[in-house]
Structure formats: structure tokens, C-alpha cells
Amino acid sequence: MVIIQDIAPIILNLPVIVTIIAATRYIIGFKTWRNYTAVTLALAFYLIYETTRSFWVTLFVWASFVIAVIGGAILTRYAIRKRNINYYGRIAFIYLGGTVLLFALVPVLSWVTGIPLFSKTMIMIGAFLIGTTIDDLATLQFKKDSQEFLRRIVTTFVLGLVCGSILVWEWWNNVLVNHQEILIAVLLANILIATWSNIRITEILRFKSILKN
Amino acid sequence: MxxxxxxxxxxxxxxxxxxxxxxxxxxxxxxxxxxxxxxxxxxxxxxxxxxYRIKTPELFKIIRTKEQIEYINWSSLPKSFVIKPNRGTHGAGIIVFYGQKKGKLEWIMPNMESMSVNDIKQHLADIIDGKFSIDGKADVAFFEERxxxxxxxxxxxxxxxxxxxxxxxxxxxxxxxxxxxxxxxxxxxxxxxxxxxxxxxxxxxxxxxxxxxxxxxxxxxxxxxxxxxxxxxxxxxxxxxxxxxxxxxxxxxxxxxxxxxxxxxxxxxxxxxxxxxxxxxxxxxxxxxxxxxxxxxxxxxxxxxxxxxxxxxxxxxxxxxxxxxxxxxxxxxxTGKEIIGLVETVTITPVDEVIEALAALKSSTKRKKQVKIPTEVIKAKIDTGARKSSIDYRLAIQLGYKELEKVQELFDKTYKTSAAAHEAMEPYKARLSEFDYISSFIVVRSGNGITIRPIIRANIALGGIKKTYILTVSNRSAMIYPVILGRKDLKEFLIDPSKTFTMR
Incomplete structure (x- = not known):
């Protein structure tokens, strides 16, 4: 039976994570590909950390899984691009490619880290969660041009890491659990972000030439 | 920051x-x-x-289901057409076909690659599956005129x-x-x-x-x-x-x-x-x-x-x-260039050699200093179809280019062939040393026929730019404008064909 020791911090951190994702989009100007993907990656990070209890090992394993999934999805899409395959069939193939690469990576990571990853349920659930983001990856590839795809992937990766780091930050979790009124501040932040109409920071840089003129 | x-x-x-x-x-x-x-x-x-009678490209066919794809009569499609997803965004899913490969059911795209019937069917199926639609939901494809x-x-x-x-x-x-x-x-x-x-x-x-x-x-x-x-x-x-x-x-x-x-x-x-x-x-x-x-x-x-x-x-x-x-x-x-129209007002003055020649005609030193510089303000045609600029000989003489009277016979003569004109030009070229400000002669083929034209230099002010132009001298009595400025002399300008007299 899988037991997650600290359910409360996970639940309490969810609104914090999503507020950070929203702020990154509306104030800074970096977009992820849906909240679900970044939140899922963050949860996967947390689950892997629960087993390894080392930030750097977690980062290594987590990043490897994410890169495997992204790499597998891109390679599979490239391999089947000229085939006459239905749209949902393509997504299924991309799932297959990403999952195979993810699975193939597990023994390699076990050897490198010295942790028998297959027997660690939490890590496997983390890998599974990362695998579920293939669907978003696949549709992102079809809907956006390659540059926008790359931007969203990078942003999602970085935000997933940032939010995952928050989830495993013990000091912060203690504060949040013992001072749940912090969520009022989160609520206020959400109101501010929700009503934010000012120009995004990336847009200031993008339109610099007009402002200079 | x-x-x-x-x-x-x-x-x-x-x-x-x-x-x-x-x-x-x-x-x-x-x-x-x-x-x-x-x-x-x-x-x-x-x-x-x-x-509201606002025109859009003509619609040929709408494909709402995958079953309908099988009933398309591919032979009846025009050689060029466009396929679009009905609810696509950012141009995704739009394919333009420019032509059809001869004798084949294959159509050519702008990147010169072609798509066969099966490829197009697949694309239509993708559109219907919602691959390109704004909300990811099932969509409709249509064929439109190119x-x-x-x-x-x-x-x-x-x-x-x-x-x-x-x-x-x-x-x-x-x-x-x-x-x-x-x-x-x-x-x-x-x-x-x-x-x-x-x-x-x-x-x-x-x-x-x-x-x-x-x-x-x-x-x-x-x-x-x-x-x-x-x-x-x-x-x-x-x-x-x-x-x-x-x-x-x-x-x-x-x-x-x-x-x-x-x-x-x-x-x-x-x-x-x-x-x-x-x-x-x-x-x-x-x-x-x-x-x-x-x-x-x-x-x-x-x-x-x-x-x-x-x-x-x-x-x-x-x-x-x-x-x-x-x-x-x-x-x-x-661009750093002034914009001018097809006809502009210009100010023409002779070059220094002409002024000196005019001064030499005055008998006393005092009168030499009082030589009034001939100036003409006239309408000039901006002619990008002409390579060189040209001036009517009567205007040039008015501006003080008296030497042109010595070769006045050139302005009423046309030649049947270039060879004949070149042959006739030789004696004039031999006489160049006689002239102070006729720098050369040239054979020109124009709407007037083949003529021999003297070449002079004159100062022309157009807009904010005053410079010395090299002009061929011809008989422009039948033309509306006594001066045309050709391409060679218009490098400082951009021409707006919808305008005239932009320069005052």
C-alpha cells in the first residue's frame, strides 16, 4: 500500500503552485502548456523525492524522465510524420514512443543512482504521472509552430521544477501547515493576477523598439 | 531596466x-x-x-464527415484550390494547391511538393478529427477557390x-x-x-x-x-x-x-x-x-x-x-530619399563655364561682374522609363548655352539607322575642342526617331537637392515638358506615381 506521509502540504500547496503558474503567464509573460502539465510534473517531483530524499538525485531522475518523454514524443512524431495515420492514431503512437523511452531509461537510471527504481512504487507513480503529460505534448506539437513548442516545453519544465521544489521544501510546508491563513494572501494574489491588465514583462522587451521611438 | x-x-x-x-x-x-x-x-x-454582398473566395465543397471524403469526385476539382479547416487558427491546416501534375491526381503546393489523393484524404480526415481546430473539437473542412x-x-x-x-x-x-x-x-x-x-x-x-x-x-x-x-x-x-x-x-x-x-x-x-x-x-x-x-x-x-x-x-x-x-x-x-511625383517644378541654372562665357561677352570688367545668371523655373517630367535626362534646345539656349546655335541643325534631323547616325556624328565629335561646355555628342533612339544629341551640364534644383545634371539636348517642341529627368539622375529620390508637384 502506498502511503504519502504529508498529504496536507500537497493539498495546501496546490493553489500556491497554480498562482505561481498564473503569475508567470500574466505578469512575466511565459506560458506553459496548460496548468495540468506543470502541476503534474511538480507532483511527480514530489513523489520521486519522497523515495530518494535527496534533492539532486530527485532532480536527476525527474529531469531524465521528463526529457525521455519529450524526446520520445518528438522522435516518434518525426518518424511517423509522412505516414497516412489518423490524428488520434498519431497521438497513440506518440504515447507509445514516449513510454517506451521512459521505460527503457529506468534500468539506466537505477544503475547510475544505485536505487532499484522499478521496486520503488512512488518513483514509478511519478514516472507514470510524467507519462500522462504525453497527451499534452502531442497536441502541443500539432497546434503550435516549433519555436512556440520549444518555448512552452522549456517554461513548463522550469515551472514544474520550481513548483516541485516548493512541494519538497520542508520549511515552507511547515509554515503552510501551521499558518494556513497564508492562503488568504494567495487569494489576494489571485485577485491581483486575475485583474492584471498591464503589459507583461516579456512584452516590454518585445516591443522595446516602439517604446524607444 | x-x-x-x-x-x-x-x-x-x-x-x-x-x-x-x-x-x-x-x-x-x-x-x-x-x-x-x-x-x-x-x-x-x-x-x-x-x-451584405461582401465578396469572399468562392466555396466549392464542404466536407463534414469522413464518409463524405470517399465521395469526392477528384477529377472534377479545379487545377488550383485551397483546403481550409472551418475552425482553424493561425493558418494551421490551410493548404493551397497551385496546379495539378499532368495526367495525375496530384496537386502541387507552394513549396513545389505535391500531395496525392490519399495524402489529401488524410489531411481532410485530420481536419475533421479536430487536429487544427481552435478548441480541439471535431471540425469541418472545405474547398475554396485559389x-x-x-x-x-x-x-x-x-x-x-x-x-x-x-x-x-x-x-x-x-x-x-x-x-x-x-x-x-x-x-x-x-x-x-x-x-x-x-x-x-x-x-x-x-x-x-x-x-x-x-x-x-x-x-x-x-x-x-x-x-x-x-x-x-x-x-x-x-x-x-x-x-x-x-x-x-x-x-x-x-x-x-x-x-x-x-x-x-x-x-x-x-x-x-x-x-x-x-x-x-x-x-x-x-x-x-x-x-x-x-x-x-x-x-x-x-x-x-x-x-x-x-x-x-x-x-x-x-x-x-x-x-x-x-x-x-x-x-x-x-530611406534618406525625398519623395517626388511624376511632374515636378525645378529651377535650372547654367554651370560656371556658361556663366563665364556669358561674362566674356560683356565688354567691361564692371559689366562682367553684373552678369545676371539665367534662371528658369519650369515643369519637368520625372521619367523613370528614360535612362538619361534631357532638355529642349530652345530652353538651353535661353539659359545661356549659346554654343548650341552652332549645331542647331542636329535638332531637326533624324536618321534611319544607328549606323548612319554614328557616321554623321563623327564630324561633330571632331569639333569638340571648339566648344566650351558641350562635352560630347551621343546617338539616341527615342520616340522621335534616331537623333544625334549634344551633351551639356546644368545645375538643377529639385526639392532640397541641387546638383549638376548631365543632359542630352534635343528638340522637345512636340512634348509637353521641356525637361525630363531620367533614372540615372534620380537616385536620391523615391517616386510616388500618384503624386505631382510635391516639391514647391
Missing amino acids: FGLPFHHIFDSNTKILGLNHRNRLIMRKLNPRKYKKYADDKLLSKKLLAK IVNHKTLKPFSYRGIPDIRVIAYNSIPIMAELRLPTKESKGTANLHAGGIGVGIDIASGVTTTAIHRKGFDMIGDQYNEIEETLDSPKIPLQGIKIPFWDKILELTAKCQQHSKLGFLGVDIAIDAEKGPLILELNARPGLAIQLANQEGLLERINQVRRLKKKSVAKAIMIAKNLFGGEIEEQVESI
């Missing part, structure tokens, strides 16, 4: 329209959901516009159809952009894919600044300013006069009024035969148009925000008055 003074950063909120402001304060208020469907659904847009490129814009387009995006707010066209296909964009006018965006002056319909996407940047699509097309031949992008410009503005205002979308992007293509056709309506127009125009949308929106709804004609007049009229200064500052 960000390489900008602080006040510029604060200015950004009043000048530049950002995504937050567009989505929250403009689109939510002005583009209600019940009217957004007219933009999101291309077939519904066509139906709406047809009701627009034939208008001759004015064709040289600037790489194998595709350029389009014009005009943004309208409160019924008033506020900003416009020409989007040109390139090799990089594979013949699509998509800026994200590598197409070129060129700002358009609202008043005159003349292009201004051109932009093209830089390499990858994490911030978002960044653009370089460019001056010429990217594919050969390289042609300057500033100063293109968009045909049917007033009609385009009129169509934009009408589209907004009929769609009831308060903030709208209208995409228009110009067909060689049919003129401007509405390609699609866009309820979420992108913001890179600001970079192409080097102006903020928000500043313009604020100028027209409180105006009451106007008639189409009034709306266009307001747009032209508020947002246009500075194109010439912008183009001049960009």
Missing part, C-alpha cells in the same frame, strides 16, 4: 496593447461570445458577409498569396499590415513561420516598416526590421502602394459593423480579377502588427474609444486623419 528609461516602461501601458489588456479589457467587453462565432467559424463568416495574385503584390510574394490584415476598433480601421509569403514560410503569409510583415500607412495605403522573425528567443517571437524581400529578386519593401486601398478600408469597416465584433482583425487578399476578397475575420488579432507599424495599438484605440458610431465613410475619414499622413516623412527618414 530592459535597456529603457523608466518613463518608457510606464508609457508602455498607454501605448502598447499587450495580451492582458487585449483579452481582459477589450475582447471580453467588445467581442461577446454570441458574435465571436462569426469570426471563429469561417463558413458562418462567409454566410454573414454574403448577406486567389490569383494581383500584379502589384506578386513581385513581393514568394509563390503564395499575400494578405492584408486591418484591425478595426469601434468601426474605425486603426492599423494595417501587409503579410508576404517567403521561401522560409513555405509560401504562407504567416509571420510565425517566417513570412514578412509590412506596416501600412492608413491614409495613403503605402507600406512603411518591414519586419521578419529573428531566430529563436525565449521571450517570444522577435522581429528584425528589414528593407528588402528575402528571396531574389531583392526588392525594397517600403513605398508599395496597396491597390484598392480605400475599398479595403471600406470592407473592414463594413465587416466590423455587420459582425458586431467591436475589436476585429480582417484578413483581405487582392485577386487579380475580382479585387479585394475577405479571407477571414479574426476576433483575437495578434499584436505583432504593432511592430510592423512601429506604433502602439493602445494609443490609437484610446484616440477613437469614445467616438460615437459612425457611417463607414466617416469612419474611414477619421482613420485617415488620425492615423495617416506621416508616411512620407517616415519613408524619407528610413
Whole structure:
């Protein structure tokens, strides 16, 4: 039976994570590909950390899984691009490619880290969660041009890491659990972000030439 | 911070329209959901516009289900056509076919690759599955006529159809952009894919600044300013006069009024035969148009925000008055060249050698100093079809070029062949040492026939530029203008064929 020791911090951190994702989009100007993907990656990070209890090992394993999934999805899409395959069939193939690469990576990571990853349920659930983001990856590839795809992937990766780091930050979790009124501040932040109409920071840089003129 | 003074950063909120402001304060208020469907659904847009007799490309076929794909009569399709997803966005899923391979059921795309029936069937199936639709839901595909490129814009387009995006707010066209296909964009006018965006002056319909996407940047699509097309031949992008410009503005205002979308992007293509056709309506127009125009949308929106709804004609007049009229200064500052029209008033004075010769004719030193410099202010034709500039011999003599009287017989004589003219020119060339300011003779073939012309130099002031021109002297008595300025002497100028007498 899988037991997650600290359910409360996970639940309490969810609104914090999503507020950070929203702020990154509306104030800074970096977009992820849906909240679900970044939140899922963050949860996967947390689950892997629960087993390894080392930030750097977690980062290594987590990043490897994410890169495997992204790499597998891109390679599979490239391999089947000229085939006459239905749209949902393509997504299924991309799932297959990403999952195979993810699975193939597990023994390699076990050897490198010295942790028998297959027997660690939490890590496997983390890998599974990362695998579920293939669907978003696949549709992102079809809907956006390659540059926008790359931007969203990078942003999602970085935000997933940032939010995952928050989830495993013990000091912060203690504060949040013992001072749940912090969520009022989160609520206020959400109101501010929700009503934010000012120009995004990336847009200031993008339109610099007009402002200079 | 960000390489900008602080006040510029604060200015950004009043000048530049950002995504937050567009989505929250403009689109939510002005583009209600019940009217957004007219933009999101291309077939519904066509139906709406047809009701008001606004022309769109002709619709051939609609494919709503995968079963219908099997019943397409491929032999009956025209050689060129376009396939579009009904609810696609950013041009995704649109394929233009330019022609058909001989004897085969294969159609050729702008990148010269071809698609077979099976490939097209697959693409149609993908569209129906919702691969390109704005909300990922199942969609409808349709076949449409392919627009034939208008001759004015064709040289600037790489194998595709350029389009014009005009943004309208409160019924008033506020900003416009020409989007040109390139090799990089594979013949699509998509800026994200590598197409070129060129700002358009609202008043005159003349292009201004051109932009093209830089390499990858994490911030978002960044653009370089460019001056010429990217594919050969390289042609300057500033100063293109968009045909049917007033009609385009009129169509934009009408589209907004009929769609009831308060903030709208209208995409228009110009067909060689049919003129401007509405390609699609866009309820979420992108913001890179600001970079192409080097102006903020928000500043313009604020100028027209409180105006009451106007008639189409009034709306266009307001747009032209508020947002246009500075194109010439912008183009001049960009290119360093003055803009002139087809006919200009010029001031001609003789060169120093002529003045000295005139002075020599005066008997006393005192009188020599009092020689009045002959000056003529006349209308000159700006003739880019002519290589060299030319002056009528009578005018030249009036200006003091008395030596021309010694060769006056040349101005009434034409020759049947160049060889004959060259032979006849030899004695004149042999006499060059007799002349002070006739520098040479030349054989010229023109509308008047083959003639021998003396070459002189004269000072001509046109606009702010005064310089010495090399002119051939001929008999221009049958012509309207005694002076023409040819290409060789017009390098400092840009010619606007719609204008005359821009220089006073």
C-alpha cells in the first residue's frame, strides 16, 4: 500500500503552485502548456523525492524522465510524420514512443543512482504521472509552430521544477501547515493576477523598439 | 531596466496593447461570445458577409464527415484550390494547391511538393478529427477557390498569396499590415513561420516598416526590421502602394459593423480579377502588427474609444486623419530619399563655364561682374522609363548655352539607322575642342526617331537637392515638358506615381 506521509502540504500547496503558474503567464509573460502539465510534473517531483530524499538525485531522475518523454514524443512524431495515420492514431503512437523511452531509461537510471527504481512504487507513480503529460505534448506539437513548442516545453519544465521544489521544501510546508491563513494572501494574489491588465514583462522587451521611438 | 528609461516602461501601458489588456479589457467587453462565432467559424463568416454582398473566395465543397471524403469526385476539382479547416487558427491546416501534375491526381503546393489523393484524404480526415481546430473539437473542412495574385503584390510574394490584415476598433480601421509569403514560410503569409510583415500607412495605403522573425528567443517571437524581400529578386519593401486601398478600408469597416465584433482583425487578399476578397475575420488579432507599424495599438484605440458610431465613410475619414499622413516623412527618414511625383517644378541654372562665357561677352570688367545668371523655373517630367535626362534646345539656349546655335541643325534631323547616325556624328565629335561646355555628342533612339544629341551640364534644383545634371539636348517642341529627368539622375529620390508637384 502506498502511503504519502504529508498529504496536507500537497493539498495546501496546490493553489500556491497554480498562482505561481498564473503569475508567470500574466505578469512575466511565459506560458506553459496548460496548468495540468506543470502541476503534474511538480507532483511527480514530489513523489520521486519522497523515495530518494535527496534533492539532486530527485532532480536527476525527474529531469531524465521528463526529457525521455519529450524526446520520445518528438522522435516518434518525426518518424511517423509522412505516414497516412489518423490524428488520434498519431497521438497513440506518440504515447507509445514516449513510454517506451521512459521505460527503457529506468534500468539506466537505477544503475547510475544505485536505487532499484522499478521496486520503488512512488518513483514509478511519478514516472507514470510524467507519462500522462504525453497527451499534452502531442497536441502541443500539432497546434503550435516549433519555436512556440520549444518555448512552452522549456517554461513548463522550469515551472514544474520550481513548483516541485516548493512541494519538497520542508520549511515552507511547515509554515503552510501551521499558518494556513497564508492562503488568504494567495487569494489576494489571485485577485491581483486575475485583474492584471498591464503589459507583461516579456512584452516590454518585445516591443522595446516602439517604446524607444 | 530592459535597456529603457523608466518613463518608457510606464508609457508602455498607454501605448502598447499587450495580451492582458487585449483579452481582459477589450475582447471580453467588445467581442461577446454570441458574435465571436462569426469570426471563429469561417463558413458562418462567409454566410454573414454574403448577406451584405461582401465578396469572399468562392466555396466549392464542404466536407463534414469522413464518409463524405470517399465521395469526392477528384477529377472534377479545379487545377488550383485551397483546403481550409472551418475552425482553424493561425493558418494551421490551410493548404493551397497551385496546379495539378499532368495526367495525375496530384496537386502541387507552394513549396513545389505535391500531395496525392490519399495524402489529401488524410489531411481532410485530420481536419475533421479536430487536429487544427481552435478548441480541439471535431471540425469541418472545405474547398475554396485559389486567389490569383494581383500584379502589384506578386513581385513581393514568394509563390503564395499575400494578405492584408486591418484591425478595426469601434468601426474605425486603426492599423494595417501587409503579410508576404517567403521561401522560409513555405509560401504562407504567416509571420510565425517566417513570412514578412509590412506596416501600412492608413491614409495613403503605402507600406512603411518591414519586419521578419529573428531566430529563436525565449521571450517570444522577435522581429528584425528589414528593407528588402528575402528571396531574389531583392526588392525594397517600403513605398508599395496597396491597390484598392480605400475599398479595403471600406470592407473592414463594413465587416466590423455587420459582425458586431467591436475589436476585429480582417484578413483581405487582392485577386487579380475580382479585387479585394475577405479571407477571414479574426476576433483575437495578434499584436505583432504593432511592430510592423512601429506604433502602439493602445494609443490609437484610446484616440477613437469614445467616438460615437459612425457611417463607414466617416469612419474611414477619421482613420485617415488620425492615423495617416506621416508616411512620407517616415519613408524619407528610413530611406534618406525625398519623395517626388511624376511632374515636378525645378529651377535650372547654367554651370560656371556658361556663366563665364556669358561674362566674356560683356565688354567691361564692371559689366562682367553684373552678369545676371539665367534662371528658369519650369515643369519637368520625372521619367523613370528614360535612362538619361534631357532638355529642349530652345530652353538651353535661353539659359545661356549659346554654343548650341552652332549645331542647331542636329535638332531637326533624324536618321534611319544607328549606323548612319554614328557616321554623321563623327564630324561633330571632331569639333569638340571648339566648344566650351558641350562635352560630347551621343546617338539616341527615342520616340522621335534616331537623333544625334549634344551633351551639356546644368545645375538643377529639385526639392532640397541641387546638383549638376548631365543632359542630352534635343528638340522637345512636340512634348509637353521641356525637361525630363531620367533614372540615372534620380537616385536620391523615391517616386510616388500618384503624386505631382510635391516639391514647391
